[in-house]
Amino acid sequence: MDTSRTPATAGTGQVPAQPGQEERVWRAGGLEPMPIRTLPDAPPSVHILGPTVFLVALGVGMGESYMWPRLVLLFGPEIRWLFLIGVTLQAVVMLEMARYAMATGESIFSGAARVFKPLMWFFFVAAILVYIWPGHLSAGAAAFEEITGIPWTVTAVAGLILVGVVFSLAKVIYNLLESVLSILIGVLVLGTAVVAAMVGTWGDVADTVTGMFAFGYFPSEAMSAAWFPVIVGACAFAGPSGMQQMWYTLHLRDSGAGMGAHIPSIRGLRHAGEEEAMPSRGFMFDTDDPAEMAKWRGWRRWVTFDALLLFWGITMLVTISFTVIAQAAVRQDPAVRTAIQGDEREVALTAMADSVSSAGSPVLGTIFLGFIALIGLNATLGLFDSFSRGQADMTHNFVPGAKRFKLSHLYAGFLWGVIAFGILILLFGPADGPSGILDTLAFLSTFAMGAYCVTLLLVNNRMLPKPIRPRWWSNLIIGFGAFFYLGMLFYSLFAFGVVVG
Amino acid sequence: MEHRHSFELALPGLAVGAVAGAAAGGLTLIAGQPAGTAALSALLLATPLGLLGGGYGLLMSRGTIRPGLFAPAGLYWLAGFPLARLVQETALGLVLAGEVVLAGGLPGFLAYQAMVSLGFALGFVWLHERLMPYWLLRVRGRNPRARELLGRYVAHAEVLRRTAERRRAPRKGAR
Numbered sequence: 040m041d042t043s044r045t046p047a048t049a050g051t052g053q054v055p056a057q058p059g060q061e062e063r064v065w066r067a068g069g070l071e072p073m074p075i076r077t078l079p080d081a082p083p084s085v086h087i088l089g090p091t092v093f094l095v096a097l098g099v100g101m102g103e104s105y106m107w108p109r110l111v112l113l114f115g116p117e118i119r120w121l122f123l124i125g126v127t128l129q130a131v132v133m134l135e136m137a138r139y140a141m142a143t144g145e146s147i148f149s150g151a152a153r154v155f156k157p158l159m160w161f162f163f164v165a166a167i168l169v170y171i172w173p174g175h176l177s178a179g180a181a182a183f184e185e186i187t188g189i190p191w192t193v194t195a196v197a198g199l200i201l202v203g204v205v206f207s208l209a210k211v212i213y214n215l216l217e218s219v220l221s222i223l224i225g226v227l228v229l230g231t232a233v234v235a236a237m238v239g240t241w242g243d244v245a246d247t248v249t250g251m252f253a254f255g256y257f258p259s260e261a262m263s264a265a266w267f268p269v270i271v272g273a274c275a276f277a278g279p280s281g282m283q284q285m286w287y288t289l290h291l292r293d294s295g296a297g298m299g300a301h302i303p304s305i306r307g308l309r310h311a312g313e314e315e316a317m318p319s320r321g322f323m324f325d326t327d328d329p330a331e332m333a334k335w336r337g338w339r340r341w342v343t344f345d346a347l348l349l350f351w352g353i354t355m356l357v358t359i360s361f362t363v364i365a366q367a368a369v370r371q372d373p374a375v376r377t378a379i380q381g382d383e384r385e386v387a388l389t390a391m392a393d394s395v396s397s398a399g400s401p402v403l404g405t406i407f408l409g410f411i412a413l414i415g416l417n418a419t420l421g422l423f424d425s426f427s428r429g430q431a432d433m434t435h436n437f438v439p440g441a442k443r444f445k446l447s448h449l450y451a452g453f454l455w456g457v458i459a460f461g462i463l464i465l466l467f468g469p470a471d472g473p474s475g476i477l478d479t480l481a482f483l484s485t486f487a488m489g490a491y492c493v494t495l496l497l498v499n500n501r502m503l504p505k506p507i508r509p510r511w512w513s514n515l516i517i518g519f520g521a522f523f524y525l526g527m528l529f530y531s532l533f534a535f536g537v538v539v540g
Numbered sequence: 541m542e543h544r545h546s547f548e549l550a551l552p553g554l555a556v557g558a559v560a561g562a563a564a565g566g567l568t569l570i571a572g573q574p575a576g577t578a579a580l581s582a583l584l585l586a587t588p589l590g591l592l593g594g595g596y597g598l599l600m601s602r603g604t605i606r607p608g609l610f611a612p613a614g615l616y617w618l619a620g621f622p623l624a625r626l627v628q629e630t631a632l633g634l635v636l637a638g639e640v641v642l643a644g645g646l647p648g649f650l651a652y653q654a655m656v657s658l659g660f661a662l663g664f665v666w667l668h669e670r671l672m673p674y675w676l677l678r679v680r681g682r683n684p685r686a687r688e689l690l691g692r693y694v695a696h697a698e699v700l701r702r703t704a705e706r707r708r709a710p711r712k713g714a715r
Binding site for chain 1: 561
């Protein structure tokens with residue numbers, strides 16, 4: 040592979056500028072070369088708020104609040120070693136996604152297109168198939184129904200319209216979303232801590248934490264057609280699942296991280312006229328310049344802090360708290376265990392809330408449901424925005440003729456499209472998607488995670504200049520990720536004939 | 541006047557702490573529990589958490605705690621949160637049952653609360669850092685200590701601002 044010093048006659052390489060000649064560019068793959076620009080200074084590495092807030096909002100979902108507490112109650116806290124691996128893997132994936140996005144200002148979808156265009160189209164189609172169904176709204180809205188009595192379809196439809204209106208009126212969508220999600224996550228973290236403090240004991244936490252290090256523990260009853268697919272699903276849902284990590288690259292770009300500073304932000308529909316022209320490719324910085332490399336290391340420190348404290352820390356914290364709450368619930372009312380074994384998510388959540396209520400701290404059941412509703416709202420805000428952002432990005436850059444539309448208009452088109460479809464399905468159809476294709480959707484969601492690990496390896500090792508490519512150990516972990524997701528998925532499929540639970 | 545200035549700087553932390561503690565009480569009422577129990581439980585947690593939250597704001601105004609950092613807040617709540625919970629459990633137990641029963645005994649109880657305190661600290665800093673700058677902008681006209689603290693926030697944001705300025709400059713070159 041060419042180094043950044045290689046003159047780029049073809050393939051990958053950085054072209055030095057000669058006096059009176061064209062500007063210097065970095066050639067990566069078959070697409071338009073990236074002009075060389077200055078890398079902005081990195082912010083201080085220790086910070087509190089940043090684009091990771093999106094990944095946390097998307098990531099702290101049903102996996103943390105329901106799937107893993109459920110597995111702990113069924114198989115014991117030792118099963119959590121799989122969660123530790125899943126979330127740690129996701130933290131490394133996050134760092135590698137950020138590597139490409141911060142070095143180029145491009146999304147990982149553009150990176151995939153630079154390697155092999157059909158790879159990007161696979162993600163385009165998979166996103167539509169997996170994320171167009173409004174099923175993810177149901178748990179949060181159902182919890183809200185438990186508290187207020189308002190039918191969940193009403194809340195879900197109202198929520199959908201509200202999301203559309205808010206994102207259309209916002210001047211710069213990123214700023215608005217960051218503020219709203221920050222406050223929601225702050226309340227969630229604060230509240231979950233207070234609830235866990237009131238219902239849990241030292242023993243619960245000690246069990247939960249030591250269980251994370253019981254590497255290799257796998258009870259025989261988990262190796263069954265009924266439970267193995269559920270465990271595969273829970274591993275895929277440890278932290279951000281499906282394509283959420285890929286969308287994170289778009290949020291990094293919009294927040295102006297690294298070379299994303301050279302790309303304008305997406306605006307709401309009402310302010311689309313003020314949008315600056317969107318460049319058709321990203322930029323690269325001079326990796327031969329020691330000063331630029333020093334700034335790059337600053338950006339890496341910044342994102343590493345995000346990955347470790349904000350992403351890994353908050354995800355662990357919320358899931359430990361929810362597991363403690365679930366353990367307390369079973370201690371008070373053993374019937375909860377039976378309810379949780381069932382497949383009905385809403386029944387299990389309500390049983391957990393009821394038992395928490397009857398455990399001498401009556402308030403906590405309501406708070407518990409309140410948090411489930413909050414998690415649902417977070418996920419909905421994040422998912423709709425991210426889906427529209429990703430599809431608009433791919434359409435704008437790769438669908439012929441789409442460049443005559445502003446990115447903000449494409450974003451609004453996808454947003455309102457998925458909202459309109461969502462409302463129709465909520466009113467007249469199956470929220471999770473037609474039952475005949477449910478298995479296919481679950482398969483696609485986990486398959487996309489294995490596929491993005493492979494994509495990451497290709498993109499970061501072939502499309503970036505040598506000095507900023509990943510280290511061997513990072514490649515090894517991402518390679519393990521591909522093996523982990525795809526291996527478990529196909530094993531489940533061939534050994535048990537079931538996709539994921 | 542000096543006391544009023546200090547109190548104003550303590551308000552955002554006091555609000556975050558008190559709301560976190562009182563949320564429990566408000567929701568107990570919705571859950572259909574006796575209003576008295578709910579109010580007492582809420583008051584007993586909201587009061588110490590609110591006072592400690594206010595104390596955090598005061599330490600910040602004195603420069604003991606710098607804006608934008610997690611570690612000092614983590615240490616502060618590592619001591620403060622278990623204390624607040626101990627106050628709540630002890631008082632609630634004495635009033636309702638005439639005795640205090642702590643899950644896991646005193647050491648186990650405190651150790652567990654200290655662990656949870658890290659989560660509380662993260663949520664507290666997160667919300668406090670969102671509220672405080674807006675509050676300071678509001679009161680800086682009449683409160684010299686607020687002006688001083690705002691100055692520290694501005695200094696902290698200096699690097700970020702410089703980055704933002706540098707961002708805008710090269711964009712003209714983008715096609």
